Amino acid sequence: MTAAAHVSEAPVSSPPQADQTAAFECRAVSKRYPGGALALDDITLRGEPGQVVVLVGPSGCGKTTLLRCLAGLDSVSSGEIYLQGRDAAGVQPHLRGVAMVFQNYALYPNKTVAQNIAFPLRMSRVPRKERDARTREIAEILKIGHLLDRRPRQLSGGQKQRVGIGRALVRRPAIVAMDEPLSNLDAQLRVEMRAEIRALQQRLGMTVVYVTHDQTEALSLADRIVVMNGGAIEQAGAPEEAFTAPATPFVAGFLGAMNLMSGTVAADTFRLTGAAGDAITLPRWISAPDARKAVATIGVRPEHLVVGEPPADRWSVSGHLVSSELLGTERLVAVRIGHHGEQILRIRVPADQPLSAEVRVWARDEHLHAFDAAGKRL
Numbered sequence: 001m002t003a004a005a006h007v008s009e010a011p012v013s014s015p016p017q018a019d020q021t022a023a024f025e026c027r028a029v030s031k032r033y034p035g036g037a038l039a040l041d042d043i044t045l046r047g048e049p050g051q052v053v054v055l056v057g058p059s060g061c062g063k064t065t066l067l068r069c070l071a072g073l074d075s076v077s078s079g080e081i082y083l084q085g086r087d088a089a090g091v092q093p094h095l096r097g098v099a100m101v102f103q104n105y106a107l108y109p110n111k112t113v114a115q116n117i118a119f120p121l122r123m124s125r126v127p128r129k130e131r132d133a134r135t136r137e138i139a140e141i142l143k144i145g146h147l148l149d150r151r152p153r154q155l156s157g158g159q160k161q162r163v164g165i166g167r168a169l170v171r172r173p174a175i176v177a178m179d180e181p182l183s184n185l186d187a188q189l190r191v192e193m194r195a196e197i198r199a200l201q202q203r204l205g206m207t208v209v210y211v212t213h214d215q216t217e218a219l220s221l222a223d224r225i226v227v228m229n230g231g232a233i234e235q236a237g238a239p240e241e242a243f244t245a246p247a248t249p250f251v252a253g254f255l256g257a258m259n260l261m262s263g264t265v266a267a268d269t270f271r272l273t274g275a276a277g278d279a280i281t282l283p284r285w286i287s288a289p290d291a292r293k294a295v296a297t298i299g300v301r302p303e304h305l306v307v308g309e310p311p312a313d314r315w316s317v318s319g320h321l322v323s324s325e326l327l328g329t330e331r332l333v334a335v336r337i338g339h340h341g342e343q344i345l346r347i348r349v350p351a352d353q354p355l356s357a358e359v360r361v362w363a364r365d366e367h368l369h370a371f372d373a374a375g376k377r378l
Contacts, residue, residue, distance in 0.1 A: 021048070021049075021085075022046045022047065022048060022049075022082070022084075022085070023047045023048060023049045023050075023051070023083075023084065023174065023175055023207040024046065024047050024070060024081070024082065024083050024084075024175060024207075024209070025045070025046045025047075025080075025081070025082040026043050026044060026045045026046070026066070026069075026070075026079065026080075026081055027044055027079055027080045027081075027082070028042050028043070028044055028078065028079040028080075029042070029043040029044070029066070029069065029076050029078070029079035029080070029081060030042055030043070030076065030077050030078045030079055031062075031065055031066075031069060031074065031075075031076055031077050031231075032077045038231050039062050039065040039231050040062045040065055040066055040069070040076070040231050041062075041230070041231040041232045042079075042232065043062075043066060043079070043231075043232070043233060044233075045066075045226060045233065045236060047175075047207060047209060047224065048207075048223075048224075049205075049207050050205045050206070050207055051207060051208075051223040051224055052198070052201055052208045052210060052221050052222055052223045052224070053207075053208070053209050053210070053222070053223070053224045053225075053226060054210045054211075054212060054217075054218045054221055054222035054224070054225050054226065054239075055067065055209065055210070055211045055212075055226045055228060056211075056212055056213065056214075056215060056218035056222075056225060056226065056227055056228070056254075056255075057213065057227055057228035057229055057234075057254070058213060058229070058254070059213060061228040061229050061230060061231065062228055062230075062231040062232075063211045063213075063226075063228050064179055064180075064211055065231075066228075067100075067177050067179055067209060067211050069081060070083075070088075070096075070098055070175070070177060070209060071093055071096065071098045071100050071177050072088065072091060072092060072093035072096050072098065073093055073100070083096055083097060083098065083174065083175070084097065084174055094123075094124075097173050097174035097175060098173055098174070098175045098176075098177055099120075099167075099168035099169070099171050099173035099175070099176050099177065100168065100177050100178075100179065101161075101164050101165050101168045101176065101177070101178040101179065101181045102164065102179055102181070103179050103180040103181060103183055103184065104184065105152070105160045105161060105163070105164045105184075106164065107152040107160060107163055107164065107167075108152075109151065109152050109153060110151070111151070111152075112148065112149055112150060112151060113139070113144060113147045113148050113149070113150050113151075113152075113155070113163050114132075114135050114139070114148040114149065116152070116163050116166075116167055117135045117138060117139065117148075117163060117166040117167050117170050118131050118132070118134075118135045118170065119167060120167060120170060120171045121134060121135070121170060121171070124171075134170050134172075135148070135166075135170060136148070138166045138169050138170045139166060141169075141200065141203075141204075142162045142165060142166050142169075142200070143162070144159060144162050144163065144166065147159060147163075157184060157185050157186075157189065158185060158189050158192070158193055161181055161182070161184075161185065161193060164181070165178075165181070165197070165200075169204070169206075174207065175206075175207045175208070175209060176206050176207070176208050176209070177208075177209045177211075178197075178208060178209070178210045178211065179211045180211055180212055180213070181193075181197075181210075182194065182212075182217065183212075183214075190217070194217060194220060194221060197221070198220075198221055210222075215254060215255050215256070218239070218255075219239045219243065219255065222239045223238075223239075224236065224237065224238065224239075225237065225238070225239040225242050227242060227250070227251045227254060227255065229250050229254075234247065234248050234250050234251050235247040235248065235251045242255055243255050243256060245369075245377065246258070246299075246369065246377065247376075247377050248371065248375045248376070248377065249297050249299065249371050249375055250375070252299045252369060252371075253299075256301055257301075257302065257346065258299045258300065258301050258302075258369070259299060259300050259301070259302065259305070259344075259345050259346055260297050260298075260299045261280075261297065261298050261299070261337075261343055261345075262296065262297050262343070263280075263295075263296070263297075263298070264296070265282070265292055265293055265294075265295050266279065268281065268282055268292070269281055269282060270282050270295060270298055272337065272342070272343060273342065273343070280298070280315060280316070280317050281313070281315055281316075282295065282315075282370075283298075283315055283365040283368040283370065284313075284365050285365055285366070285368075286370055286378060291370075291378050294372040294373070294378060295370045295371075295372065295378065296371060296372055296373040297370070297371040297372075297375075298368060298369070298370055298371075299368070299369040299370070299371070300345075300363045300367055300368055300369070301367070302332065302345075302346045302347050302348045303348045304363050304364070304367035305345065305347040305348075305361045305362070305363050306361060306362050306363065307333075307347065307349055307353065307355065307359055307360070307361055308360065308361075308362070309360060309362075310360070310362030311362075314362045314363070314364065314365075315362060315363050315364075315365060315368060316360060316361065316362035316363075317337050317345070317360070317361060317362075318337070318358065318359070318360045318361075319335035319336050319337035319345060319358075319359055319360075319361070320335065320336045320337075320357065320358060320359070321333065321334075321335055321355055321356070321357050321358070321359050322334045322335065322336050322344070324355065326351060327348075327351075328351070329350070329351050330348050330349065330350060330351055331348070331349050331350070331351050331353070332346060332347070332348060333346070333347045333348075333349055333355065333359075334346055334347075335347060335359050335361065345361065347361060
C-alpha cells in the first residue's frame with residue numbers, strides 16, 4: 001500500500017503482522033469439533049527458531065490437536081497460525097514446511113528402511129540421485145546406515161523410531177512436530193532416545209514441537225515448556241520457571257507432584273479443610289494482609305518436606321503414616337494429615353530413615369507455594 005492510500009479522515013486499522021523472527025505463532029487459536037466439544041480454547045503461543053517447544057499435559061488436554069493444527073492435518077475453528085512469518089490458512093500440509101513424527105512410527109511394512117525414509121522425496125519428485133544421497137546422509141546421522149536394506153519387521157522399537165524421524169528430517173523441514181514419539185519404547189530405551197533426539201536437534205539446529213504426557217521427558221527436552229489442561233494453556237515459559245514457580249495448582253501438581261493442601265485463613269494461620277483442630281502457621285514471606293486473606297491452597301514438594309521436630313517458627317504439620325514405598329536410595333512416604341485425616345502428604349526421605357506411626361514434618365518458608373481461590377499464584 002502506498003503512502004497516498006493512507007490519506008483518510010478516519011483512522012485505518014491494518015491487520016496484525018506476523019513476527020518474521022518466529023518459527024511459528026498461534027494467535028487466539030480455538031478448535032471446536034462437530035457436536036460442540038472444545039479441543040483448543042484461545043491458544044496464543046510462539047516458538048523461536050532452533051527451540052524445542054514441549055507441549056505437556058494429561059490425555060485429552062488438546063496438545064496433539066494443537067500439533068495437528070500446526071501441521072495442517074486439522075483446521076482451526078478460529079484464530080490464526082503463522083509459520084515462518086506466513087499465514088498458514090489454506091496452506092496444504094505438504095507445503096507448510098512441517099514434518100510429523102508419529103507415535104506409532106507409521107512405517108510402510110513392505111518397504112525397506114531406505115524406501116521408507118526416501119518416500120516423501122519420491123512423492124515430491126526429487127531426482128533419484130539426490131534422493132539416495134539425502135537418504136544415506138540422514139541414515140548416517142541417525143546411525144542406521146547399516147539397516148537401509150531391512151524391512152520394519154526386522155527392526156527393534158528404537159530402530160523403527162529412528163526411521164520415522166529420518167523420514168521426517170529428509171525433507172529438511174523448517175519445523176519437526178513429534179507426537180509422543182517415545183511412548184511405545186521401554187523405560188531404558190526412552191532415556192537413550194531422549195538424549196539422542198536432543199543431541200540431533202542441537203546438531204541440526206531444528207525447531208521441534210514435541211508432545212508428551214511425561215513430565216520428566218518434558219523437563220529434560222524443553223527449551224520452552226507449555227503446560228496444557230482442558231484445551232487451554234496453564235503456563236508457558238522456561239522449564240525451570242514452570243517447576244520452581246508454578247503459576248497454578250494444576251501446574252504445581254502436574255510437574256513434580258507437589259503436595260497441595262486446601263484450607264482457609266484465620267488470623268495468621270492456615271486451617272486445613274475439614275480439620276477442626278489443625279492450624280498451620282502461614283509462611284512468613286506472605287506478609288501483605290490482602291495476600292494472607294487470599295490463600296486457599298498451600299503447596300510443598302515431597303523432596304522439600306523434612307521429618308522431625310521443626311526449628312522455631314518453621315511451617316510444620318503432624319500426621320499418621322499410611323504407606324512407605326522403597327525407591328532405591330529413597331522412600332516415598334504417605335502421611336495422612338488433618339483432624340479427621342482428610343488430606344495426604346507425600347514425602348521423600350532416605351531409605352534408611354526410621355519412621356514412627358505418628359510423624360511430624362516441616363518445611364522452610366522458601367519451599368512453600370501459595371495460591372488463591374481462583375488458582376492464581378501468590
